[in-house]
Amino acid sequence: KQEVTQIPAALSVPEGENLVLNCSFTDSAIYNLQWFRQDPGKGLTSLLLIQSSQREQTSGRLNASLDKSSGRSTLYIAASQPGDSATYLCAVRPVDSSYKLIFGSGTRLLVRP
Amino acid sequence: DAEITQSPRHKITETGRQVTLACHQTWNHNNMFWYRQDLGHGLRLIHYSYGVQDTNKGEVSDGYSVSRSNTEDLPLTLESAASSQTSVYFCASSEGQFFGELFFGEGSRLTVL
Numbered sequence: 001k002q003e004v005t006q007i008p009a010a011l012s013v014p015e016g017e018n019l020v021l022n023c024s025f026t027d028s029a030i031y032n033l034q035w036f037r038q039d040p041g042k043g044l045t046s047l048l049l050i051q052s053s054q055r056e057q058t059s060g061r062l063n064a065s066l067d068k069s070s071g072r073s074t075l076y077i078a079a080s081q082p083g084d085s086a087t088y089l090c091a092v093r094p095v096d097s098s099y100k101l102i103f104g105s106g107t108r109l110l111v112r113p
Numbered sequence: 114d115a116e117i118t119q120s121p122r123h124k125i126t127e128t129g130r131q132v133t134l135a136c137h138q139t140w141n142h143n144n145m146f147w148y149r150q151d152l153g154h155g156l157r158l159i160h161y162s163y164g165v166q167d168t169n170k171g172e173v174s175d176g177y178s179v180s181r182s183n184t185e186d187l188p189l190t191l192e193s194a195a196s197s198q199t200s201v202y203f204c205a206s207s208e209g210q211f212f213g214e215l216f217f218g219e220g221s222r223l224t225v226l
Contacts, residue, residue, distance in 0.1 A: 031211045044217040098211045100158040
C-alpha cells in the first residue's frame with residue numbers, strides 16, 4: 001500500500017532563507033508526483049507536476065526534484081517571503097490505482113518577516 | 114480564465130437531510146473528482162468520473178452519490194446527512210487519465226448537526 005510522508009510537519013524560517021521541503025513515498029511505481037500549496041480556508045493550488053520520467057521541474061523560485069528509485073521528492077523554495085507561508089502538500093499517482101492521488105499530510109510553513 | 118467553482122462555500126444542515134454540493138469547471142476536462150479533507154485523515158477520494166455518464170466509487174463513497182450528465186458539472190449528493198460527514202469537500206478536475214495535472218476548487222465546508 002502506497003504511503004506518502006512529509007517531514008517536517010511544521011517549519012518556521014526568517015524571510016530570505018532558502019529552504020527544502022521533503023516528501024517520501026513507499027512504492028516507486030508512480031505515474032507522477034504533484035506539489036500543492038494550501039492557504040488556510042482555501043483550496044489546493046497546484047505548484048509543480050513531475051512525470052515519472054522527469055528528474056525536476058522549475059517554476060519561478062520553486063524547484064521540485066524527483067528520485068523515483070529512492071522514493072523521494074524535494075521542493076526547494078529560494079529566497080523565501082512571508083507570502084510563501086502556507087501548507088505544502090505532495091501527492092503521488094500510483095500505477096496500480098491511477099484514478100486517485102495519494103497525499104502526504106503536509107508541511108506547514110511560516111516565513112517570518 | 115478557466116476555473117473550477119464550488120457552491121455553496123459553507124452549509125449547515127441537520128442529520129438525515131439530503132444535501133447537494135455543486136461543482137462546475139470551465140476547462141472542458143474529462144476527469145472530475147470529489148475529495149474530503151479531515152484533520153488526521155488528510156484528503157480522501159469519494160467519487161470520480163472519467164466522462165459523461167461515467168461515475169466510479171472512491172475509497173470513502175458510502176453515503177455519497179454523483180452523476181455526470183455533461184462535461185462541466187459533477188454534483189455530489191449526500192443522501193441522508195450524518196454527523197460523520199461534517200468535513201471540507203473539494204472538487205477537482207484534470208485532463209489525461211494518468212498524467213494530467215489536478216486542479217482543485219476552493220472547497221465547500223459542510224457542517225451536519
